[in-house]
Amino acid sequence: MMQAAGPMLEIKKLSVSIHGAPILEDLNLTVRAGEVAAIMGPNGSGKSTLAYVIAGKPDYEIVSGEIWFDGEDLLELEPNERAQKGVFLAFQYPVEIPGVATMTFMKATLNARRRSRGQGDLTTPDFMRRVREASQMLKLDQEMLRRPLNVGFSGGEKKRLEILQMALLRPRLCVLDETDSGLDIDALKVVSDGVNALRDPERAFLVITHYQRLLEHIRPDVVHVMAKGRIVASGGPELALELERNGYRDYAEAAA
Amino acid sequence: MAAVQGTVDRVRSIDVEAYKYGFVSPIESDVAPKGLNEDIIRFISARKEEPEWLLAWRLDAFRRWLTMGAPKWARVEYPPIDFQEIHYFSAPKTTPGPKSLDDVDPELLRTYAKLGIPLVEQEILAGVERPRVAVDAVFDSVSVATTFKAELAKVGVIFCSFSEAVRNHPDLVRRYLGTVVPATDNFYATLNSAVFSDGSFVYVPPGIRCPMELSTYFRINEKNTGQFERTLIVADKGSYVSYLEGCTAPKRDENQLHAAVVELIALEDAEIKYSTVQNWYPGDAEGKGGIYNFVTKRGDCRGARSKISWTQVETGSAITWKYPSCILRGEASRGEFYSIAISNGRQQVDSGTKMIHLGCNTRSRIISKGIAAGKSQNTYRGQVSAHRLATGARNFTNCDSLLIGHQCGAHTVPYIEAKNASAIIEHEATTSKVSEEQLFYCLQRGLSAEEATALIVNGFVRDVLQQLPMEFAVEAQKLIAISLEGSVG
Ligand SMILES: Nc1ncnc2c1ncn2[C@@H]1O[C@H](COP(=O)(O)OP(=O)(O)OP(=O)(O)O)[C@@H](O)[C@H]1O
Ligand SMILES: [Mg+2]
Numbered sequence: 001m002m003q004a005a006g007p008m009l010e011i012k013k014l015s016v017s018i019h020g021a022p023i024l025e026d027l028n029l030t031v032r033a034g035e036v037a038a039i040m041g042p043n044g045s046g047k048s049t050l051a052y053v054i055a056g057k058p059d060y061e062i063v064s065g066e067i068w069f070d071g072e073d074l075l076e077l078e079p080n081e082r083a084q085k086g087v088f089l090a091f092q093y094p095v096e097i098p099g100v101a102t103m104t105f106m107k108a109t110l111n112a113r114r115r116s117r118g119q120g121d122l123t124t125p126d127f128m129r130r131v132r133e134a135s136q137m138l139k140l141d142q143e144m145l146r147r148p149l150n151v152g153f154s155g156g157e158k159k160r161l162e163i164l165q166m167a168l169l170r171p172r173l174c175v176l177d178e179t180d181s182g183l184d185i186d187a188l189k190v191v192s193d194g195v196n197a198l199r200d201p202e203r204a205f206l207v208i209t210h211y212q213r214l215l216e217h218i219r220p221d222v223v224h225v226m227a228k229g230r231i232v233a234s235g236g237p238e239l240a241l242e243l244e245r246n247g248y249r250d251y252a253e254a255a256a
Numbered sequence: 257m258a259a260v261q262g263t264v265d266r267v268r269s270i271d272v273e274a275y276k277y278g279f280v281s282p283i284e285s286d287v288a289p290k291g292l293n294e295d296i297i298r299f300i301s302a303r304k305e306e307p308e309w310l311l312a313w314r315l316d317a318f319r320r321w322l323t324m325g326a327p328k329w330a331r332v333e334y335p336p337i338d339f340q341e342i343h344y345f346s347a348p349k350t351t352p353g354p355k356s357l358d359d360v361d362p363e364l365l366r367t368y369a370k371l372g373i374p375l376v377e378q379e380i381l382a383g384v385e386r387p388r389v390a391v392d393a394v395f396d397s398v399s400v401a402t403t404f405k406a407e408l409a410k411v412g413v414i415f416c417s418f419s420e421a422v423r424n425h426p427d428l429v430r431r432y433l434g435t436v437v438p439a440t441d442n443f444y445a446t447l448n449s450a451v452f453s454d455g456s457f458v459y460v461p462p463g464i465r466c467p468m469e470l471s472t473y474f475r476i477n478e479k480n481t482g483q484f485e486r487t488l489i490v491a492d493k494g495s496y497v498s499y500l501e502g503c504t505a506p507k508r509d510e511n512q513l514h515a516a517v518v519e520l521i522a523l524e525d526a527e528i529k530y531s532t533v534q535n536w537y538p539g540d541a542e543g544k545g546g547i548y549n550f551v552t553k554r555g556d557c558r559g560a561r562s563k564i565s566w567t568q569v570e571t572g573s574a575i576t577w578k579y580p581s582c583i584l585r586g587e588a589s590r591g592e593f594y595s596i597a598i599s600n601g602r603q604q605v606d607s608g609t610k611m612i613h614l615g616c617n618t619r620s621r622i623i624s625k626g627i628a629a630g631k632s633q634n635t636y637r638g639q640v641s642a643h644r645l646a647t648g649a650r651n652f653t654n655c656d657s658l659l660i661g662h663q664c665g666a667h668t669v670p671y672i673e674a675k676n677a678s679a680i681i682e683h684e685a686t687t688s689k690v691s692e693e694q695l696f697y698c699l700q701r702g703l704s705a706e707e708a709t710a711l712i713v714n715g716f717v718r719d720v721l722q723q724l725p726m727e728f729a730v731e732a733q734k735l736i737a738i739s740l741e742g743s744v745g
Contacts, residue, residue, distance in 0.1 A: 088700075094697070112701075
């Protein structure tokens with residue numbers, strides 16, 4: 001894969017704690033435009049924390065370090081400003097919002113995004129057409145989109161809906177936090193196809209996963225191993241295979 | 257969907273001054289001297305050219321009121337009101353009484369236009385006629401205009417100011433006045449009975465479905481003036497009427513008293529749908545100024561199979577004390593109460609309903625959504641009782657509270673009483689918060705904190721908004737966004 005000039009995302013010596021407990025320590029990570037980077041690592045190693053900190057979730061204390069996105073200091077921006085600049089997080093646990101139709105929610109977010117770029121609101125037929133296309137690709141029943149956001153959706157439906165939103169918003173940086181967990185084999189294929197369809201030299205993916213199986217569908221350019229709040233190893237797709245065989249033990253020790 | 261977009265747009269356009277109806281109109285008024293005594297009551301009655309029986313009724317109420325004390329059981333706090341410091345009558349000088357639209361002071365028409373209430377009968381925008389709504393506009397103590405009267409009269413519907421009804425339909429008024437909320441009912445209702453100024457009167461004859469929405473728009477303009485309106489709606493056998501009440505007041509540093517009485521009477525097979533969008537000035541963020549809204553609203557399902565439905569969106573007032581209720585007297589009659597009560601800043605809301613099941617097979621339904629933000633206190637107080645003869649009575653109550661922030665409070669106080677063993681009363685209640693998780697999720701998708709809150713709140717109140725007439729649901733949704741201004745971030 002061709003690599004663009006500067007990195008899209010650059011994290012330097014990032015240390016983060018929550019309620020005084022350190023979770024990320026001196027973490028360095030670079031993601032280039034066009035790149036698909038996988039992050040693997042044991043439970044509790046700080047993968048979701050990293051994803052949240054990139055997206056700007058409050059409650060985390062940034063002890064030190066920097067995050068640069070397209071040359072901008074991401075830590076200075078509010079979460080919605082980051083989203084408007086093109087940061088998207090597919091949540092490990094998508095949130096329910098009772099009474100708000102999924103369709104209504106998606107239209108509001110899409111228009112907020114458009115307005116932040118000086119574009120006008122989408123007309124309803126235009127919006128419906130995009131939703132129809134995206135939901136066909138992800139094999140989501142459009143009737144479901146009339147129901148309140150994520151309320152009563154199955155685990156797999158919630159995950160597919162995250163990717164549906166990603167397809168509609170067309171972000172620059174897509175952070176996928178365990179999007180594969182809870183998906184059956186067919187859904188895994190569908191979701192992966194959805195992600196692959198969005199691969200683009202101008203877009204990057206940070207794919208957090210525990211399973212080599214996802215990486216068979218979404219072939220990563222780089223694999224990073226995370227342990228105890230840092231990136232402890234980086235390599236090509238073969239690294240994921242090695243982890244599948246040997247587990248994290250060596251890396252956990254390296255981080256200690 | 258468009259409505260949510262409207263909400264979002266409105267939030268966007270909000271400036272520091274969230275209460276946009278806070279202006280004062282430069283209209284000269286005839287104001288009665290401050291204070292309350294029998295002479296003032298005689299003055300009001302004389303100004304309105306009332307018959308002797310009505311003056312006597314007022315004076316009886318006044319004498320009774322002198323023996324009563326203000327109710328203390330509500331969860332609201334305010335300094336004692338000095339009833340001698342209030343003006344009990346104020347009328348725009350140029351408009352001695354309701355007359356034709358052409359005679360209305362243009363300044364008044366401008367005031368209502370500014371409030372978004374068109375006092376014209378034809379609203380043709382780009383060739384499209386909007387749904388027609390007949391409006392009775394009450395400015396301080398008098399009704400200044402009522403639209404579509406002639407057209408309504410064609411089907412026999414009477415829609416006019418209360419004063420005019422007393423003059424032109426005295427028998428109807430005398431037959432029904434005080435039969436739902438007696439003059440002795442409670443401190444504020446009794447005060448109202450003594451000094452009531454103006455309000456609306458509606459009579460729908462048997463078998464008639466009122467051909468348009470009726471609406472009254474209340475505006476308090478004059479300083480230190482109480483507003484004591486009185487509304488009486490009678491739906492005769494087999495008729496139907498939908499009625500909407502709206503209200504605003506200028507921003508003033510002093511508190512102003514609003515003590516209204518609304519009486520609804522539904523005869524056999526009749527239906528009344530009464531909606532309120534209450535947006536009195538709530539006071540500033542520190543709790544200075546604002547309206548004291550102490551209102552008695554009650555409907556009597558007098559005939560078999562009659563139905564009364566209250567829908568309220570309460571966003572204004574410094575203090576709200578209000579329990580629109582239904583007396584389910586007729587066999588198989590039905591009562592409904594749908595409420596959204598939003599409090600922000602230092603507002604205090606104590607509101608709810610009473611469903612009094614007297615007849616057999618009567619049914620009632622209560623859906624209440626309380627939203628508290630800022631440092632406000634929001635109480636739902638509801639009573640459901642099934643009397644001895646109310647065989648087969650059924651009630652369903654669902655009462656949800658939503659908290660925004662950490663300094664507000666939500667409270668639910670249900671009173672349930674069943675004297676008939678066959679009555680079935682169900683009560684559900686929940687309290688939730690706009691969670692950090694929900695907010696962050698919305699922000700992550702690019703919505704601002706304010707857009708996100710408006711969206712979440714609109715979701716929370718959805719089942720009640722659906723009860724409002726379409727045109728007003730959109731308005732109410734915008735109002736919700738405005739009243740939550742400053743509650744996040
Ligand atoms: N709000 C919190 N309060 C206290 N500890 C927290 C909080 N959030 C995360 N942690 C801790 O931070 C560590 C990293 O959590 P994180 O969710 O980032 O791990 P993860 O790598 O995503 O794990 P998994 O693979 O199980 O999803 C864990 O030990 C977790 O308990
Ligand atoms: Mg995780």
